[in-house]
Each structure stands twice: as C-alpha cells, then as structure tokens.
Amino acid sequence: MDTDDELTIDAPHRELLDQILDKWSLSILNELCERPCRFNELRRAIPQVTQKSLTATLRRLERNGVIEREVVSTRPVAVRYRITPLGKTLRHPIDVLLTWAAQNMPAIERAREGFDARGEGADL
C-alpha cells in the first residue's frame, strides 16, 4: 500500500485526462469496448447526448487515437466506430473507476447527507 508513488500531474497529463474523462467519453468508450457501433446506435445507447456533443466527443477520441472511424460508402452512408488497440488499454482504468464508483456510492451519499445536514456548504 506504500508504493511511494511520485506520480505528478503536469499540464499534458491533465489535458489528456480531461479529453478522456470528460462528460461523454467514458460512456462512449464503455460502449465501444463491448462492440463497434454506428453513430445512431451510440445516440440510442446514450440518449442524453446531443448530436453535436456526440460528434465532438467522437472526433476528440479519434484524434487521441483511442477510437477509429470507418466510413462504409453504401447508400446512405454508414459510419462505424470501433475501439483501437490503444483504446483497449483504457478498459482496465475505466473498469477500476466504475467499480470504485459503484462500490462507494452509498458511502458517498451518506457523507453528502451528513455534510449538507450541517449546512456547511449551503450553496453547493
């Protein structure tokens, strides 16, 4: 437990994590880890996301090399997104994160209630 970790978080790391842990990326990656998806499949899988945000997020993930965009020139066009080998290396970190969230959600909720009951952050 005392792995003496000297990991720091410099700007490039922060920027990278911002691009991959942002509002929609986690859901998209989680989805694409299970199977390749077309654009509208993703929309249905993540109903809250708008076209615009989905497009933007997909582009960003593609730019970072974690997903791939393949255009099938049928009629009408089909576009299929899939995870890349690099993207697959994200699966473990994401799983760890989601598992943590699932396991600790109750404790977090209790903590919030206690905090809020004391009115220490009435404006949060």
Place this chain on the structure above:
Amino acid sequence: MDTDDELTIDAPHRELLDQILDKWSLSILNELCERPCRFNELRRAIPQVTQKSLTATLRRLERNGVIEREVVSTRPVAVRYRITPLGKTLRHPIDVLLTWAAQNMPAIERAREGFDARGEGADL
C-alpha cells in the same frame, strides 16, 4: 480480460465521477494521499490553481467524504486537510489512471500528429 462487464454509467455515477475527476481534484487528492496539507501548502504544490477554485474543490471533496478539514484555532488559524479512509480507496483508481496516462502519452501524441496532419479536424 473478458469479464463480461455490464457496467453502465447512469446519471449518479456520472455526477460522482465529475466531482472527483474534475480539473483540480486529481491533483489535490494525489497530494493529500502523500501527506496532510494546509491550505497554502496545497496552493504551492499546485501553483496554477486559484484560491477560489482550490476552496471550491476542497469543499466539494469534503462534501463527498473523501477529505477532511480540521481547523486548528491557533493565531492565526491553521487549517489542515487530510484524506479520509474513504478517500484512500481512491488511491488505486487514481494511480491506475496516472500510470495509464504516463505510459500511453507518447502513443497519444503520435496519434494526434497523424490526425492533425490529415487536417481532418482543422478546428479542434
């Protein structure tokens, strides 16, 4: 590797992760995992953060029960922040994340260059 993960990301999970993986939380938690810190120690450790953002982030982390705030009523007051047992459970997820970032940064940078060179996202 085929753990058949059916982890989904519903709103509460997303909200929770947003509060803990946001711009400054990772740096703060990473710092507090190593030692308790006073307010201005944290500012020095993370020079880019402003007072306002640091205060806000600390409050949010406190609300979620992952850090503790102890006021030492000396003259002038001292305030010491420390990680809680619940917060310590975050160390592994964070380490996994930072390790991933460190290991894959070069690959990501190459992917970005390739993408940008093709001009596919001239406006990103």
Place this chain on the structure above:
DNA sequence: CGGTATCCTACACGATACTG
C-alpha cells in the same frame, strides 16, 4: 493564514434547422 465577495469572460453544451 485561510478564506469571501464581486465581477467578468470563455467556452461547453443544448436546441434547432438544414444537408449530402
């Protein structure tokens, strides 16, 4: 020292309309 209180601005994000 460890914060609040204001003010301000960029940008993330949603809503809506249109297109090859």
Place this chain on the structure above:
DNA sequence: CAGTATCGTGTAGGATACCG
C-alpha cells in the same frame, strides 16, 4: 444516416479586492 451550421445560455473558473 450521419452529420454541419447557427444561435443562445449557464456556468466553471480566472482576476482582483477585501476580511476575521
């Protein structure tokens, strides 16, 4: 189907000043 274009808004977060 898979986007692009345009507009409008909320708000995260920086700059600055002040306080117990």
